[in-house]
Amino acid sequence: xxxxxxHPSTLSVQExxxxxxxxxxxxxxxxxxxxxxxxxGKRPQxxxxxxxxxxxxxxxxxxxxxxxxxxxxxxxxxxxxxxxSAVYFCxxxxxxxxxxxxxxxxxxSVIA
Amino acid sequence: SQTIHQWPATLVQPVGSPLSLECTVEGTSNPNxxxxxxxxxxxxQLLFYSVGIGQISSEVPQxxxxxxxxxxxxxxSSKKLLLSDSxxxxxxxxxTGRTTEAFFGQGTRLTVV
Numbered sequence: 135x136x137x138x139x140x141h142p143s144t145l146s147v148q149e150x151x152x153x154x155x156x157x158x159x160x161x162x163x164x165x166x167x168x169x170x171x172x173x174x175g176k177r178p179q180x181x182x183x184x185x186x187x188x189x190x191x192x193x194x195x196x197x198x199x200x201x202x203x204x205x206x207x208x209x210x211x212x213x214x215x216x217x218x219s220a221v222y223f224c225x226x227x228x229x230x231x232x233x234x235x236x237x238x239x240x241x242x243s244v245i246a
Numbered sequence: 247s248q249t250i251h252q253w254p255a256t257l258v259q260p261v262g263s264p265l266s267l268e269c270t271v272e273g274t275s276n277p278n279x280x281x282x283x284x285x286x287x288x289x290x291q292l293l294f295y296s297v298g299i300g301q302i303s304s305e306v307p308q309x310x311x312x313x314x315x316x317x318x319x320x321x322x323s324s325k326k327l328l329l330s331d332s333x334x335x336x337x338x339x340x341x342t343g344r345t346t347e348a349f350f351g352q353g354t355r356l357t358v359v
Contacts, residue, residue: 166345177336177350178290185345223290230343231297233280233305238289 136161138226140237147214148245155240157224158206164226167207168234169198172221181222182209214244248273252337252351259358265310265324267354269337272318277339279320280348281312284334296320297342332358 137160147153159167165186170178184191184198184207191198195214200207211218221241225234252269259265271277281293292305294312302312309328313321320337337351 168347175355177353179350180347183347227345230341230345231278233278233292233295234340234348235292236290241287 136164136226136228136232136235138224138235138237140224140240142240143238144241144243146243146245149214149216151214153209153211153214153218153242153244155209155222155224155242156206157208157226157237158204159226159235160205161226161228162202162205163228166227167198167200168225169209170223170225170236172223172239174220178223211242214242216244216246218242219244248339248349250337250339250349250351252354254354255352256355257357259327259356261329261358262326265322265327265331265356267322267335267337267356269320269322269351270318271339274318274339274341276317276342278342279314280338280340281320281322282336282338282350284336284353286333290336294322327358329358332356 140157168183169181171181172178182193182196182198184200195212197210221239223239224237227234249272278297280295282290283293296302296314299314310324335354338348340348
């Protein structure tokens with residue numbers, strides 16, 4: 135089955151700097167890669183996703199890149215703000231009836 | 247629009263007591279349903295998923311069971327809780343047959359004492 139590795143487990147950045155979180159997956163059939171943000175005590179919520187037919191996707195300060203050959207994808211947050219502090223999860227799946235497999239999460243702290 | 251309801255929000259139970267957590271989805275039919283557990287400061291562990299009524303797949307052998315008595319209802323149960331069952335339990339749903347995101351409920355924080 136699918137296995138998703140996520141790095142780093144914790145990340146601290148100064149406000150205004152960029153943050154990058156990286157994930158690798160094992161199943162070459164995986165074709166959908168969402169990223170979730172989970173604030174303390176809250177539910178995970180989707181912030182951006184990418185499909186295997188696209189190499190990059192951007193939404194304001196957030197971007198995701200995908201390298202199918204290397205089987206890795208990354209989340210990029212630019213101009214970080216204190217409210218970006220949260221745990222971020224990457225995930226992967228290959229079909230509609232196959233559950234998302236999540237990475238172990240990255241705790242991002244943005245220091246003002 | 248679709249909504250997911252999960253209750254209770256918090257629960258404190260003694261070791262050896264039973265457990266029942268309920269999740270319902272509104273505004274869609276035949277959703278895929280999931281139970282995840284998140285231990286303190288840890289990742290999202292998939293416990294069970296269901297693609298239809300009475301169809302339950304278990305991902306991890308454990309002290310828990312799941313049932314789907316109705317199309318949009320998913321129940322997580324235990325006959326006797328262990329201390330290690332403490333955690334944040336999240337129900338989620340996704341569109342059947344479509345490769346899309348999963349939508350999470352608000353979660354239940356379970357503390358076994």
